[in-house]
Amino acid sequence: MKNLLPDWIYFQLVYVKNYKRLGNFSQPQKFSEKLFARIQNPLPAFSMLADKVKVREYVSKTVGDQYLIPCYGTYERLTPEDFKNLPESFVLKANHGAGQVLVVKDKSTLSPESVCNQANKWLKDNYGDESREKHYLNIPRRLLAEKALLQEGNSPDDYKVHVFNPRDGRAPHCFIQLMKGRNAILSQAIYLSDWTKAPFWRAGYSAVQQKDNSLRPICLEEMLEVAIKLTGTLGYARVDFYVHDDRLYFGEVTLTPAGGRVRFEPAGLDAHLGKLFSWPDRMSD
Incomplete structure (x- = not known):
């Protein structure tokens, strides 16, 4: 039934379910x-x-090729022959959504046909339909294979830099959401731009879970500088990075985290972040 609802009703229902209040979308004030x-x-x-293939051109033009994860190839459809030509380890992903990722540590242990079938099914997935994130629906669907940035056989930590551009003369405001343990128990911690613990946390992850003892990344200042450059004049964007062998690598740009349903606590932070998020949206050339 929800697929029959017009957008204005659908989004209001989703907002009320998530935030327990009505949302003002015509003259938005809060971050959410x-x-x-x-x-x-x-x-x-x-x-x-949002296009994981096309955004590489934007990153190259804006901050340079050195931040791009080496790419082994892009495909409109993956074949066993393509799989054969890939190195022993790589990461395979679809460009038009999220979560469609396969980390291949040793391709000799996998069936080429099985991997190709799984990857090609991703291309049929209308990502964005469920949450009605329209910008995903306009992405020409492709697959890409990238170098696997493994650390002791595991995926590296994920640094998600939230950048807010007030655009009123104030400097951009950033905080970093560190995600660890994607191969085991996922934990999150949030740091301010000087790597002190943030006095807030993502809803669903308690303040106790914020006591993460990870070391400050050696390229923290570079990470923040690159994130701000990639955000441009947008009022807000989240730019994801990996650090591998002390080098900084771009992951992706996210404009509507969790389909707009990402929440930070304590109460009052939604309004505060909304003031840092300049509006209306604007993207420089």
């Missing part, structure tokens, strides 16, 4: 309201930024 307004009226550039 601006995310939901953005989902309903995405800028044309959003599809490019």
Whole structure:
């Protein structure tokens, strides 16, 4: 039944379920309201930024090729012959959504036909339909294979830099969401731009879980600088990075985290972040 609902009803119902209040999407003030307004009226550039293949050109032009994970190939459809030509370890992903990722540590242990079938099924997935994130629907679907940035056989930590551009003369405001343990028990911790613990946390992850003892990344200042450059004049964006062998690598740009349903606590932070998120949306050339 929800697929029959018009957008204005659907998004209001989702917002009320998540935030326990009505949302103002025509004149948004809070961080969450601006995310939901953005989902309903995405800028044309959003599809490019969310496209894991196309965004590589933007990263190269804006900050340089040195931040790109080496790419082994892109495919409209993966074949066993393509699989044969890939190195022993790599990461395979679809470019038009999230979660469609396969980390191949040793391809000799896998069936080429099975991997190809799984990857090609991703291409049939209308990612964005469920959450009605329209900018994903305009991405030409492809697969890409990248170098696997493994650390002792595991995926590296994920640094998600949230960048807020007030655009009123104030400097951009950043905080870093560190995700660890994707191969085991996932934990999250949030740090301010000087790597002190943030006085807030993501809903669903208690303050106790924030006591993460990871070391400050050696390239923290570079990470923040690159994230701000990639965000451009957008009021807000999340830019994800990996650090491998002390080198910084770009992961992706996310414009509507968790389909707009990402929440931070304690109460009042939604309004505070909304003030840092300049509106209306604008993307420089």
